Amino acid sequence: MKLHASSAAGRNVVTAYGDDYVAVNGERHASSMVLLPDRIVDWEPQSFDQLTAEHFSGLAALDVEIVLLGTGPRQRFPHPRLTAALSRAGIGVEVMDLQAACRTFNILVAEERKVAAALLFG
Secondary structure (H helix, E strand, O other): OEOOOOOOOOOOOEEEEOOOOEEEOOEEEOOOEEEOOOOEEEOOOOOHHHOOHHHHHHHHOOOOOEEEEEEOOOOOOOOOOOOHHHHHOOOEEEEEOHHHHHHHHHHHHHOOOOEEEEEEOO
16 A cells, blocks of 8 residues: 655655555565654564564663554554563553554654654564
8 A cells, every 4th residue: 555644854654565565755664673753773573473572672762752563464462561661661552553553653753753663564
């Protein structure tokens, strides 16, 4: 699906997505990433089953107010002990499938929110 979003110049937006990729500003990505309004960071876990508390601790170090966890083609909820570092840091966590996370990211970026989308494909 292709998306059209209006946003400030220089901000990352998801411009398309499918079951196995996300395009950011027209550039296709097919491996796990943390998408921020101003940068893209490679993310180690390649599937939901590989998530650990350390992965979420790394997200807690980002200067964001909310993390969108895109869990692949279907919504899957991590155990609360995995996301505890985010809770301790006062960072909200929203869990959704990959495509919903992409759409929500674009909305929050347009609102100039401090958001990170942690996106998994598998």
